[in-house]
Amino acid sequence: MKYTVLQTFKRYSVFLFLACWLPACVDEVQLPSRSVESRLVVEGLITNEKPPYTIKLTFTGAYNSLIYGQTEIPVNGALVSITEVGGNTVFLDQDPLTPANYWMRDTAFTGKPGKSYQLKIQLENGVTYVSEPEMLNPVADIDRIYAEFRERPNDEFFEPDHYVILLDTKDPSTTGNYYRWSGYGYVPRLSTGEPIGMGRCCNWCWVPVYSSRSDVLSDVLVNGSSISRRPVMSSPIYYAGRHYIEVRQYSLTKSAYQFWLNFEEQRKRNGSLFDPLPASIEGNVHREDDASVLALGYFGASAVSIKRTVIPGDTLNAQRIAIKYSNVFIEDGNCQLVYSQGQLTPPANW
Numbered sequence: 595m596k597y598t599v600l601q602t603f604k605r606y607s608v609f610l611f612l613a614c615w616l617p618a619c620v621d622e623v624q625l626p627s628r629s630v631e632s633r634l635v636v637e638g639l640i641t642n643e644k645p646p647y648t649i650k651l652t653f654t655g656a657y658n659s660l661i662y663g664q665t666e667i668p669v670n671g672a673l674v675s676i677t678e679v680g681g682n683t684v685f686l687d688q689d690p691l692t693p694a695n696y697w698m699r700d701t702a703f704t705g706k707p708g709k710s711y712q713l714k715i716q717l718e719n720g721v722t723y724v725s726e727p728e729m730l731n732p733v734a735d736i737d738r739i740y741a742e743f744r745e746r747p748n749d750e751f752f753e754p755d756h757y758v759i760l761l762d763t764k765d766p767s768t769t770g771n772y773y774r775w776s777g778y779g780y781v782p783r784l785s786t787g788e789p790i791g792m793g794r795c796c797n798w799c800w801v802p803v804y805s806s807r808s809d810v811l812s813d814v815l816v817n818g819s820s821i822s823r824r825p826v827m828s829s830p831i832y833y834a835g836r837h838y839i840e841v842r843q844y845s846l847t848k849s850a851y852q853f854w855l856n857f858e859e860q861r862k863r864n865g866s867l868f869d870p871l872p873a874s875i876e877g878n879v880h881r882e883d884d885a886s887v888l889a890l891g892y893f894g895a896s897a898v899s900i901k902r903t904v905i906p907g908d909t910l911n912a913q914r915i916a917i918k919y920s921n922v923f924i925e926d927g928n929c930q931l932v933y934s935q936g937q938l939t940p941p942a943n944w
Contacts, residue, residue, distance in 0.1 A: 782835030
């Protein structure tokens with residue numbers, strides 16, 4: 595079928611009209627920019643353990659929701675102290691190598707259950723922040739910790755099997771107890787190693803693993819009862835060998851419990867343009883001359899119960915693991931260098 599000149603002209607006229615008109619129908623969307631000025635961030639804790647204690651002080655970097663990114667700026671030259679309400683005051687020293695950290699090393703000053711503690715921060719420009727007095731509540735002992743093997747789902751090829759670390763404890767009969775748990779450990783890993791002479795070395799090491807810091811619980815529903823099989827952390831199985839695990843159980847005040855709940859909610863957000871700004875969780879530290887000006891973060895006081903265990907890993911078969919994983923979890927090079935904080939020997943005195 596042949597087209598006439600008129601038909602051809604009409605077809606191209608329609609095409610040119612659509613090409614010129616369609617872009618005009620698309621309005622440019624101006625996304626709202628959300629910005630926030632730099633704010634003081636406080637992270638620190640006093641416990642009934644012997645010092646040292648550390649307080650981390652930073653300023654948030656400039657944040658803009660359309661230019662994502664936020665950096666920590668160390669607080670330099672601050673005068674920092676901790677006071678036992680009605681008792682002594684001790685001053686902290688700034689770490690010259692990690693200037694965001696301020697250390698309290700006075701061995702005569704230890705947190706005591708039943709006492710309240712207050713943090714004070716005087717910045718170089720003279721602005722002073724103080725925390726609300728924080729009670730150091732007692733904490734129940736951990737009865738035991740133990741591990742159970744969990745196999746990865748069949749379609750999760752880039753996830754290892756793992757041990758789930760469980761905890762048993764007993765809540766006191768008194769009401770108003772709040773808990774936070776954290777854990778860490780060392781697990782064995784393989785690398786290709788590095789050549790030395792006619793062979794290879796450094797292809798086996800232990801690397802640290804950590805739990806979330808925001809695993810908390812109120813005794814509202816369990817007051818006076820046993821807390822059993824509480825999952826605390828996951829210990830990934832990259833290779834056969836022993837896992838060295840430590841679990842810590844902290845007491846919390848009600849306000850500290852609420853802070854960590856909010857922290858966990860923020861951490862679990864998928865993130866979108868309309869989410870609250872990152873690191874926007876205010877705590878118990880405010881300007882001394884204006885209590886409405888709050889810092890971010892929290893100064894806490896906790897009693898601590900600690901339990902350690904060694905998972906022997908004697909039910910694991912190295913050859914089966916090698917067949918199952920192939921080389922997915924094996925990096926090239928010296929084991930203690932290719933994995934963060936790798937060490938060639940297991941932790942001592944566990």
